Structures are given as structure tokens and as C-alpha cells.
Amino acid sequence: MSDKLRKFFSEGTTDEITKKLLGKLLVYNSPQGLMSGYITEAEAYLGAKDSAAHAYQGKRTPSNEALYGYPGTVYIYSIHSRLCLDIATQAKDTPEGILIRGIEPYQGIKWMERNRSKHGYNLTNGPGKLMQALGIEDKKMNLLEFGETDLDIKLDDGKIPEKIESSGRIGVSDRGKWTEKPYRFYVAGNPYVSKMAKRDMNLETYGWK
DNA sequence: TACAAGATGCGCT
DNA sequence: GCGCATCTTGTAC
Numbered sequence: 001m002s003d004k005l006r007k008f009f010s011e012g013t014t015d016e017i018t019k020k021l022l023g024k025l026l027v028y029n030s031p032q033g034l035m036s037g038y039i040t041e042a043e044a045y046l047g048a049k050d051s052a053a054h055a056y057q058g059k060r061t062p063s064n065e066a067l068y069g070y071p072g073t074v075y076i077y078s079i080h081s082r083l084c085l086d087i088a089t090q091a092k093d094t095p096e097g098i099l100i101r102g103i104e105p106y107q108g109i110k111w112m113e114r115n116r117s118k119h120g121y122n123l124t125n126g127p128g129k130l131m132q133a134l135g136i137e138d139k140k141m142n143l144l145e146f147g148e149t150d151l152d153i154k155l156d157d158g159k160i161p162e163k164i165e166s167s168g169r170i171g172v173s174d175r176g177k178w179t180e181k182p183y184r185f186y187v188a189g190n191p192y193v194s195k196m197a198k199r200d201m202n203l204e205t206y207g208w209k
Numbered sequence: 210t211a212c213a214a215g216a217t218g219c220g221c222t
Numbered sequence: 223g224c225g226c227a228t229c230t231t232g233t234a235c
Binding site: 062063077078079081197198 | 211216
């Protein structure tokens with residue numbers, strides 16, 4: 001529906017889009033109230049050829065169907081009894097996507113603290129954590145598009161990372177060549193990034209320009 | 210602060 | 223049944 005988002009999520013390669021996504025504002029108009037946060041960490045998954053991806057070798061099941069949708073489709077899946085949030089990239093039927101792994105809370109922090117019974121950077125420095133903070137407990141928004149459900153991404157309203165770092169993707173092991181590929185991107189020094197060591201945090205700027 | 214291990218539930222075979 | 227794009231807690235340094 002949103003041509004702008006569809007264009008953003010289909011222009012360039014998925015790893016390039018992932019880097020551009022850092023600093024953009026993720027908005028959730030929840031039943032509790034408005035919540036939002038700047039994206040600090042995300043991973044690219046490159047579809048059929050990527051041995052670490054859910055759609056490796058064209059695998060297609062009801063649960064990963066969203067990856068095959070239009071660019072900007074919401075992909076919610078469960079793992080280890082948690083939920084994670086993905087965005088489908090590239091043209092329809094090209095099953096690439098981006099996993100959102102961390103956000104820096106901006107609006108609705110009080111609700112997030114209540115939802116997770118935690119505070120500080122433990123609130124949203126991981127994919128399952130940020131879903132719990134937002135209060136998303138089911139897959140009702142799966143297969144919908146960002147901008148036409150209560151989830152949205154604001155492309156015009158964001159921060160610029162001072163420096164983007166990369167690493168291998170978290171939680172994947174023994175997936176051949178693709179296991180170690182540097183498709184995890186994060187804002188250097190931002191505390192709302194999973195496994196960020198305290199001494200590497202920049203608590204002055206949070207890593208933004 | 211770094212690492213190890215258990216919890217936990219659902220989708221796929 | 224099994225495996226998993228995770229999280230939390232406990233222990234040792």
C-alpha cells in the first residue's frame with residue numbers, strides 16, 4: 001500500500017537496505033498506547049541461497065509465507081517460545097528479509113518497562129525482548145504490510161549512526177559458508193544492541209551523529 | 210564480566 | 223519427536 005516503503009525495501013541489495021534501516025523510527029500504535037524506538041541492530045537474510053535463512057533452497061511453508069510477500073511485509077515468527085519481527089525485502093516471491101534485533105526506546109517507555117518488568121538497555125536489546133516490550137504476543141499482524149497495520153516505519157524521522165559495525169549473525173551455527181558472513185549490522189556504541197559490552201557503550205552520544 | 214546450561218512451545222517431518 | 227534467526231540465571235574469575 002505504501003509505495004514509499006515498498007520502494008525502500010526493494011531498492012538495492014538486502015544488506016544495503018539493512019544498513020540504511022539503522023536509525024529509522026519503528027512505530028507501534030498498540031492497544032496500550034503509542035510506542036516507538038530507533039532501530040539499532042538488524043540482520044539481513046538473503047533468501048534461497050542463504051543457508052542461514054528460513055527460505056533456504058526456496059523452502060516455503062505457511063509460517064514463512066510472509067517472506068515471499070511484497071517488500072515491506074510484516075513477518076512475525078516464533079522461536080524458543082518467543083516472537084521475532086522481520087521485514088520482507090525485494091520483489092514479491094523473492095524471500096529475503098531483515099530481522100530487527102534491537103531498538104532504542106523513544107515513545108511509550110513506561111509501557112515497555114511495565115511489559116517487561118525491566119528497565120534500562122535490557123528493555124529492547126534483543127529480538128524477543130523488544131517484542132515483549134512492545135506487548136506483541138501473537139501473530140495477528142503477520143502477512144500485513146508496514147504502514148497498513150499498527151506497525152509502521154518512519155523513513156523521514158530518524159537518527160544517523162556515527163559508525164555502523166558488522167558481525168556474523170547471532171544464533172546461527174553449522175550453516176556452512178553462510179554461518180560467518182557479516183550480515184548483522186548495528187550502531188557502534190549504542191547500548192540497545194544485543195551482547196554490547198559495557199566498555200564499548202558510548203553513553204554520551206549513544207552512537208548517533 | 211564471561212560463559213554455560215536449562216527453560217520452553219510451536220512448526221515441521 | 224526434534225530442532226530452533228532466544229532469554230535468563232547461576233557460577234567462576
